[in-house]
Amino acid sequence: MAQEPKFQPVQPVRAYQRIVEQIEDALIRGDLTPGQRLPSERELVSQFAVSRSTVREALRVLESGGVVRSRPGDPNGPEILPFTSAPLRKQLFRLARVDQLTLSELIGFRMIMDGAAIQLASRLRTDEQLAEMEQTLVAMRAAIDVDFNAFSEADLAFHEVIARVSRNSLIETCNEVVRGVVLGLIADKIANATNSRALMLESLQHHTEVVEAIRAGDGHAAARIARQNLYDYYAAYVPLPDREPLQALIDD
Amino acid sequence: MAQEPKFQPVQPVRAYQRIVEQIEDALIRGDLTPGQRLPSERELVSQFAVSRSTVREALRVLESGGVVRSRPGDPNGPEILPFTSAPLRKQLFRLARVDQLTLSELIGFRMIMDGAAIQLASRLRTDEQLAEMEQTLVAMRAAIDVDFNAFSEADLAFHEVIARVSRNSLIETCNEVVRGVVLGLIADKIANATNSRALMLESLQHHTEVVEAIRAGDGHAAARIARQNLYDYYAAYVPLPDREPLQALIDD
DNA sequence: CTCCTGAGCTGGTCGGACCAGTGGACTAGG
DNA sequence: CCTAGTCCACTGGTCCGACCAGCTCAGGAG
Numbered sequence: 125m126a127q128e129p130k131f132q133p134v135q136p137v138r139a140y141q142r143i144v145e146q147i148e149d150a151l152i153r154g155d156l157t158p159g160q161r162l163p164s165e166r167e168l169v170s171q172f173a174v175s176r177s178t179v180r181e182a183l184r185v186l187e188s189g190g191v192v193r194s195r196p197g198d199p200n201g202p203e204i205l206p207f208t209s210a211p212l213r214k215q216l217f218r219l220a221r222v223d224q225l226t227l228s229e230l231i232g233f234r235m236i237m238d239g240a241a242i243q244l245a246s247r248l249r250t251d252e253q254l255a256e257m258e259q260t261l262v263a264m265r266a267a268i269d270v271d272f273n274a275f276s277e278a279d280l281a282f283h284e285v286i287a288r289v290s291r292n293s294l295i296e297t298c299n300e301v302v303r304g305v306v307l308g309l310i311a312d313k314i315a316n317a318t319n320s321r322a323l324m325l326e327s328l329q330h331h332t333e334v335v336e337a338i339r340a341g342d343g344h345a346a347a348r349i350a351r352q353n354l355y356d357y358y359a360a361y362v363p364l365p366d367r368e369p370l371q372a373l374i375d376d
Numbered sequence: 377m378a379q380e381p382k383f384q385p386v387q388p389v390r391a392y393q394r395i396v397e398q399i400e401d402a403l404i405r406g407d408l409t410p411g412q413r414l415p416s417e418r419e420l421v422s423q424f425a426v427s428r429s430t431v432r433e434a435l436r437v438l439e440s441g442g443v444v445r446s447r448p449g450d451p452n453g454p455e456i457l458p459f460t461s462a463p464l465r466k467q468l469f470r471l472a473r474v475d476q477l478t479l480s481e482l483i484g485f486r487m488i489m490d491g492a493a494i495q496l497a498s499r500l501r502t503d504e505q506l507a508e509m510e511q512t513l514v515a516m517r518a519a520i521d522v523d524f525n526a527f528s529e530a531d532l533a534f535h536e537v538i539a540r541v542s543r544n545s546l547i548e549t550c551n552e553v554v555r556g557v558v559l560g561l562i563a564d565k566i567a568n569a570t571n572s573r574a575l576m577l578e579s580l581q582h583h584t585e586v587v588e589a590i591r592a593g594d595g596h597a598a599a600r601i602a603r604q605n606l607y608d609y610y611a612a613y614v615p616l617p618d619r620e621p622l623q624a625l626i627d628d
Numbered sequence: 629c630t631c632c633t634g635a636g637c638t639g640g641t642c643g644g645a646c647c648a649g650t651g652g653a654c655t656a657g658g
Numbered sequence: 659c660c661t662a663g664t665c666c667a668c669t670g671g672t673c674c675g676a677c678c679a680g681c682t683c684a685g686g687a688g
Contacts, residue, residue, distance in 0.1 A: 209471075230546065236488065451669060
């Protein structure tokens with residue numbers, strides 16, 4: 125059977141794009157690793173045989189993607205950055221704002237992520253890891269009497285343990301990203317309440333229940349509790365339209 | 377209680393960044409909508425009171441984020457684009473390649489996403505939507521005799537219905553993004569097999585089982601079948617290290 | 629030995645220039 | 659009157675040269 129020609133629409137490839145590609149490829153191949161430095165702009169000009177404007181456009185693109193960072197006056201040149209989820213969060217934030225993406229969808233997504241991570245954790249955890257979780261609970265209880273930042277840090281540590289135990293960092297990364305997006309959306313409504321002591325105590329209670337279910341090996345129950353807690357947490361701050369899908373996630 | 381000064385580390389804000397912010401803000405506020413055109417670069421130069429280099433760097437950043445598209449010679453100026461998941465996929469792809477992100481994690485993530493969407497769908501679906509799903513199955517069966525592209529399109533239509541019924545487009549967006557990333561990672565191993573007729577038939581069979589479970593209202597079973605199918609699909613092509621978490625997702 | 633200074637680099641921004649390409653106005657032809 | 663072809667103003671892509679403020683570090687003053 126003779127194939128149709130199947131021509132592809134051709135769009136011009138700009139010079140700065142090929143520079144971006146070359147640098148990204150070098151990163152993927154491992155020729156460039158985080159912490160290393162790129163040559164200075166003027167040096168790149170001669171290496172790529174283009175003008176400085178073109179080099180700079182390429183560097184701006186890489187910089188907006190979180191790949192490199194340029195600092196004025198730094199004689200070492202632009203720095204290759206380790207990967208962070210910041211650009212991912214930025215993209216998702218735009219998706220949430222520009223596209224119609226409701227709060228319910230974001231929260232539902234978090235409920236799924238959190239539930240899945242905890243369900244995996246309750247199945248895959250070792251006894252040592254369980255002890256580690258309980259250790260973070262103790263740290264959280266202690267942090268309540270310090271300040272909200274300490275508590276927030278202990279909470280982060282807990283989720284980090286969950287991520288490691290579930291053996292899927294992508295879940296926790298996405299969870300973290302969406303968490304940041306939601307926070308950005310409802311920041312005004314939550315601002316003066318986050319440091320409430322009662323809130324921290326309730327959060328601790330929730331975490332304790334989850335760990336209890338994990339210890340019992342009941343991943344199903346652990347996930348349901350986690351989703352319920354997340355739902356309660358957000359519902360306390362902001363009216364949620366379209367609750368039915370969220371309720372469905374809790375009912376299982 | 378007197379607050380500590382709490383100074384923030386200040387990093388210089390470049391001119392091009394403020395241009396990007398202004399345009400993104402205008403997009404979020406709705407002053408700019410997809411399809412509209414930005415003024416020409418030289419016009420923006422006078423509006424922002426900066427040089428063309430600066431305007432161009434801002435445009436390159438926006439372009440790399442999928443916000444606008446510039447075409448040489450277009451007298452209408454840069455075009456505001458509708459949101460696509462392409463930049464999201466690019467970011468995640470980089471995370472997968474540069475950072476340590478295993479195939480198992482990506483596939484596990486898809487299993488969770490797919491399962492959750494289908495579980496939601498089986499709970500929230502109306503009879504009309506169920507009929508719609510079955511309609512796409514008919515279309516898929518018909519598409520098998522045409523070519524692989526038609527089948528792939530019908531498959532996409534099925535997932536689109538699921539996304540709508542689950543009332544959470546974010547789930548399907550993420551699923552789609554990760555699907556693209558995985559495809560990019562294992563493209564070499566899957567290349568010459570994707571158009572196999574047997575494969576299409578098997579895929580259709582899987583979809584049929586899922587719809588059957590959705591009809592029965594058994595979200596639990598529907599999700600498990602979906603996860604199992606996804607696992608089988610990938611396992612047929614590529615050896616999966618660290619299968620235990622994936623198996624845990626299937627066992628429930 | 630320490631401290632300070634200054635030179636030489638860095639990136640950030642500017643202004644001007646040229647080019648190939650686009651699209652719409654304008655005109656010649658029906 | 660409408661259509662088809664030409665032409666030109668303007669677009670974005672790239673280049674060049676210049677200036678500035680800031681960072682490092684070598685080297686000199688104490």
